[in-house]
Amino acid sequence: MRYLFSDRFGGVSKTPFASLNLALHVGDNSQDVKKNRELLAKKIETDRLVFMEQVHKDHIEIVTDTTTQEVLKTDAMISNIKGVGLCVMVADCIPILFYDSFKEVIAVAHAGRQGIALNIANRVIESMIYNFSSKVENIEIFMGPSIKSCCYEVKKDAIKGFENYSYAREDKIYLDIGEKCIEDMLKIGIVPKNIIYSSTCTCCNQKYFSYRRDGKTGRFCGVITL
Ligand SMILES: [Zn+2]
Numbered sequence: 247m248r249y250l251f252s253d254r255f256g257g258v259s260k261t262p263f264a265s266l267n268l269a270l271h272v273g274d275n276s277q278d279v280k281k282n283r284e285l286l287a288k289k290i291e292t293d294r295l296v297f298m299e300q301v302h303k304d305h306i307e308i309v310t311d312t313t314t315q316e317v318l319k320t321d322a323m324i325s326n327i328k329g330v331g332l333c334v335m336v337a338d339c340i341p342i343l344f345y346d347s348f349k350e351v352i353a354v355a356h357a358g359r360q361g362i363a364l365n366i367a368n369r370v371i372e373s374m375i376y377n378f379s380s381k382v383e384n385i386e387i388f389m390g391p392s393i394k395s396c397c398y399e400v401k402k403d404a405i406k407g408f409e410n411y412s413y414a415r416e417d418k419i420y421l422d423i424g425e426k427c428i429e430d431m432l433k434i435g436i437v438p439k440n441i442i443y444s445s446t447c448t449c450c451n452q453k454y455f456s457y458r459r460d461g462k463t464g465r466f467c468g469v470i471t472l
Contacts, residue, residue, distance in 0.1 A: 247352065248290055249343050249470040251390035251444070253453045257282040259464060267455070267464025269335050271299070274464065292331040292471045298323060300335065300356045304364035306373050321361055322370045324353040326378060331471040337455035338393040338448050340424055341468030342367055345388070346380040352470045359400075362427045363407045368434050382435035389443045390468045393458055395422040397449035 257266030258281045263274040268286060270279050287295050296309055299318045307317045309325035309332065317323060323332050324344075332354040334341045339358035345351070353370050355361065367387075374380040395413055398421050405412045405419060411426040412419055428441060448454040455464045 247345050247347065247350075247470065247472055249345070249388055249468070250290055251341060251468050252286060252289075252466045254455060254464070254466065255453070257285060262460060262462050263464040266466065268297075268333070268467045269465035272464060273462065286333075286467060286469065287331065290331050290469050290471055292329055294329055295331040295333050295469065296323065296325075297333045297335065298354075298356065302356075302358055302360040304361060304366045304369050306370060308373075308377060321357075322353065322355040322366060322373075324351065324370065324373055324377065326351045326472070328472045331469050334468045335465035336390070336392065336448075336468070337457040337463055337465050338398075340392040340427060341390040341466075342370075342427075343388040343390075343468050343470040344370055344374065345386045345470065346374060346378070346384050347386070348384045349374075349378050349380050350472055351378040351380055352472055354468060354470060357423070357427055359404065359408070359421065359423050362423050362430070365430055367427050367431050371431065371434060371436065383437055383440075385436060385440065387431065387436060387441045388468070388470075389424065389427070389441070391444045391446040391448050391451065391454050391466075392424060393449045393456065394424065394445075394447035395420045396447055397458060398423065 344353035
C-alpha cells in the first residue's frame with residue numbers, strides 16, 4: 247500500500263490554481279489539471295487514478311475493474327483492486343484514507359462538516375466490514391491536512407451536531423470537525439493507535455489550498471493505492 251497527501255507545489259497550473267491543482271470543477275484550465283493528475287499518478291506510481299464528483303453527502307461507491315476515472319456524485323470510495331489510486335480532493339475538508347492490511351482493502355472519504363454530521367467515516371468503515379469482511383481493529387486511518395478550530399469560524403446554525411466540538415472566542419464560534427470525526431470512529435471500535443491525524447491547518451499553512459482563505463483556488467489530494 248502507498249499513500250500520500252499532495253500540496254500546492256510541483257504542478258503546471260497558473261494563479262490562483264498554482265500549481266498542483268487536481269480539480270476540474272474549480273475553473274482551472276483542464277489541460278493543466280490533466281497534466282497535474284499525470285504528475286500525481288507518477289508520484290504514487292500508478293497509471294489509474296479514480297476521482298470523485300464530491301457533493302457533501304454520505305454515498306459510498308465500490309470501485310471495480312470497470313470503474314472509469316471519474317465516479318459521479320459520491321463522497322467515498324472503497325476498493326480491493328491492485329493498481330487503482332483512489333483520490334479525494336480537498337481545500338479545507340478532511341481527506342480521510344482507510345487501509346485494512348489483512349484484507350488488502352483501501353478507501354477514501356471526503357469529510358467536511360456536512361459529511362461528518364452524516365457520519366461518513368463510520369459509514370465507510372461499516373461498508374469495509376460488510377462488503378470486504380474487514381475487522382474494525384485492523385483498519386488504519388490517515389487524516390490529511392484540513393481546516394482546524396483556529397480558523398474554522400461558523401454561524402450559529404452550523405453548530406448542530408457539533409455542540410461538544412465548538413469553541414467561542416471573541417463573540418465568534420469555531421468548530422473542530424476533526425475531533426468529532428475521530429471520536430465517532432473510536433466509538434465503533436477503531437483503535438486509537440491506528441489513527442494518524444495531521445495537525446496542519448490548511449487555512450494557516452500556505453503550503454496547501456484553502457477555500458476559506460482564498461475562495462477561488464485549487465484542490466489538493468489524498469491518494470491511496472495497493
Ligand atoms: Zn488555522
